[in-house]
Amino acid sequence: MNKLYDKLLKAPWPYWAAAILLSLLNVFLLMVTGAPWRVTSGFLYWGMWVLEKFGYNDFSGSYFEIYGGFTGGETFLLNTVSILNLAVILGALLSVLISSEFKWRRIKNLKQVAFAIFGGLLMGYGASIAFGCNIGAFFSGIPSFSLHGWVFGVFMVLGGVIGSKILMRYMV
Amino acid sequence: MTSERIEALKKRRQEEMKAIKTTDQSPYGWILLILILGTVSALFINQSHYMWVFPLGILLGFTLERSRFCFTASIRNPLTIGTTKLLQAVILALMVSTVFFFILQVLTLDIGNFQISEVPGALRPIGWNTVIGGSLFGVGMVIAGGCASGTLVRVGEGFTLQIVVLTAFIAGALLAGVFHYSFWHDSFIEGREAVYLPNVIGFIPALLLQLTVLGLLYAGARKFANRKKT
Numbered sequence: 001m002n003k004l005y006d007k008l009l010k011a012p013w014p015y016w017a018a019a020i021l022l023s024l025l026n027v028f029l030l031m032v033t034g035a036p037w038r039v040t041s042g043f044l045y046w047g048m049w050v051l052e053k054f055g056y057n058d059f060s061g062s063y064f065e066i067y068g069g070f071t072g073g074e075t076f077l078l079n080t081v082s083i084l085n086l087a088v089i090l091g092a093l094l095s096v097l098i099s100s101e102f103k104w105r106r107i108k109n110l111k112q113v114a115f116a117i118f119g120g121l122l123m124g125y126g127a128s129i130a131f132g133c134n135i136g137a138f139f140s141g142i143p144s145f146s147l148h149g150w151v152f153g154v155f156m157v158l159g160g161v162i163g164s165k166i167l168m169r170y171m172v
Numbered sequence: 173m174t175s176e177r178i179e180a181l182k183k184r185r186q187e188e189m190k191a192i193k194t195t196d197q198s199p200y201g202w203i204l205l206i207l208i209l210g211t212v213s214a215l216f217i218n219q220s221h222y223m224w225v226f227p228l229g230i231l232l233g234f235t236l237e238r239s240r241f242c243f244t245a246s247i248r249n250p251l252t253i254g255t256t257k258l259l260q261a262v263i264l265a266l267m268v269s270t271v272f273f274f275i276l277q278v279l280t281l282d283i284g285n286f287q288i289s290e291v292p293g294a295l296r297p298i299g300w301n302t303v304i305g306g307s308l309f310g311v312g313m314v315i316a317g318g319c320a321s322g323t324l325v326r327v328g329e330g331f332t333l334q335i336v337v338l339t340a341f342i343a344g345a346l347l348a349g350v351f352h353y354s355f356w357h358d359s360f361i362e363g364r365e366a367v368y369l370p371n372v373i374g375f376i377p378a379l380l381l382q383l384t385v386l387g388l389l390y391a392g393a394r395k396f397a398n399r400k401k402t
């Protein structure tokens with residue numbers, strides 16, 4: 001019993017098991033909410049919440065105005081995608097706590113910060129114009145049989161090749 | 173040369189992970205779990221929608237962390253250290269999801285008489301925005317050391333750096349999604365409809381084609397790793 005507990009909750013799960021689980025969870029999400037797993041629009045809405053707090057609220061022509069639209073009671077802070085994002089963070093925290101692997105990991109140097117900011121900006125910009133990130137456009141787009149998922153995937157891989165070159169040259 | 177250095181870095185990180193396993197943190201985990209269950213029942217029980225979304229998100233995060241599943245590494249590893257295990261897992265996940273999504277779509281739709289907007293899933297048009305956005309995203313995720321979901325997981329694991337990534341991600345999303353969006357929308361998106369594969373070649377052919385392509389990619393990834401080994 002203890003062995004099973006360790007195996008299930010403490011040892012890393014095999015990739016193939018995670019692959020099947022993630023697929024199942026995604027299809028459940030699609031059944032329950034009518035839309036599959038996505039991440040980026042939640043980040044965008046958090047950002048818009050901050051903008052609003054600073055008094056900016058001219059969102060005409062924004063992604064939100066054209067494609068967003070909340071159902072009853074949803075706000076920029078609390079909506080389906082935001083709750084999902086928050087839950088993913090908490091789920092990961094739960095996992096590291098149960099396996100006793102949690103630790104605050106400090107930033108080591110400024111170079112790391114520069115890469116983090118540059119990479120983050122590129123991801124945010126790219127995902128916002130392309131209807132999604134590695135989840136919304138790729139992981140949910142391809143199984144939806146929407147061709148944009150494949151196009152996004154191909155160019156994400158190409159971008160990844162360029163990124164790896166940059167990384168090998170300047171980082172390692 | 174560089175791949176050896178990456179391996180060394182990886183090893184060091186694994187040892188760091190081992191070294192901190194000294195104190196038992198699992199009680200905090202169980203407390204967190206009780207808090208989560210409490211939140212679900214207290215806040216969301218009447219909003220049936222959130223009641224499901226929240227636990228599904230928890231399970232997604234838990235699964236990603238426990239398995240060290242990483243979309244970025246799935247693309248980066250074949251190029252840098254020559255391993256394709258993660259890439260194969262991502263392709264496997266796409267195959268499994270393809271089958272599930274297919275079943276759900278066939279059960280939901282009135283075949284032969286439906287609108288694109290009625291198809292359950294993520295269906296979006298294709299344009300230069302997809303090409304440019306996908307490329308920028310690919311470069312960004314490798315440089316930042318984690319994709320959108322990976323960044324969330326790292327934040328949960330306690331990585332301070334990923335809080336910086338997340339903040340920059342939000343800033344980038346705002347720049348494009350609020351301030352530049354009319355440009356992208358007016359130039360490339362407006363008036364286009366998603367290309368839904370079953371509409372183009374039929375339902376069963378679409379399923380078979382997609383599974384075949386993914387299967388070939390899986391086999392290719394496996395071959396690539398074996399070639400690298402020898």
